[in-house]
Amino acid sequence: xxxxxxTRLTRILFGVAVxxxxxxxxxxxxxxxxxxxxxxxxxxxxxxxxxxxxxxxAGFRTSRLLPGLVGYAAAxxxxxxxxxxxxSCEVADGLVDVAGAVAGWAAVRRMRQVSGASSR
Numbered sequence: 001x002x003x004x005x006x007t008r009l010t011r012i013l014f015g016v017a018v019x020x021x022x023x024x025x026x027x028x029x030x031x032x033x034x035x036x037x038x039x040x041x042x043x044x045x046x047x048x049x050x051x052x053x054x055x056x057x058a059g060f061r062t063s064r065l066l067p068g069l070v071g072y073a074a075a076x077x078x079x080x081x082x083x084x085x086x087x088s089c090e091v092a093d094g095l096v097d098v099a100g101a102v103a104g105w106a107a108v109r110r111m112r113q114v115s116g117a118s119s120r
Contacts, residue, residue, distance in 0.1 A: 010058040017054045021047050025076045029086030044093050045100035048073065052104030066101060073097035 024047060048069060055065045073094045081089025 007059065010054070014051075014054040014058040014060075017047075017050045021051060021072075021076075025080065026083070026085060026087075032087075040093065041096045044096040045103070048097040048100030049104030049107070052101040053108050056105055056108040062105065066105060069101040070098055073101070 024043065051069055051072075052065065055069070056062070076097075077089045077091070077094045080087040
């Protein structure tokens with residue numbers, strides 16, 4: 001019975017990460033705070049790392065999670081360039097998104113190896 005609630009909680013956490021990513025990625029340029037150069041890359045990396053980590057913890061299979069995040073990275077960058085939100089499509093941001101996703105996935109894998117938990 002506790003596994004049911006644990007699964008539900010981990011999926012809620014993944015949902016929160018998805019909602020946060022949507023808010024951050026599609027925020028109009030006027031709402032994006034000014035920051036030192038390169039900060040946007042850090043945000044992209046951490047955001048996609050969180051998506052991958054929470055997705056993996058929630059039990060999504062790697063064969064679906066990572067390709068889904070790669071697709072999301074590409075689609076979000078294209079949409080940033082097309083939507084009237086004053087944002088631009090940057091290939092570098094998409095590559096950082098993918099690197100963040102791989103890092104988040106690998107971090108959970110490593111934690112599970114160290115703790116002896118099963119990994120998928």
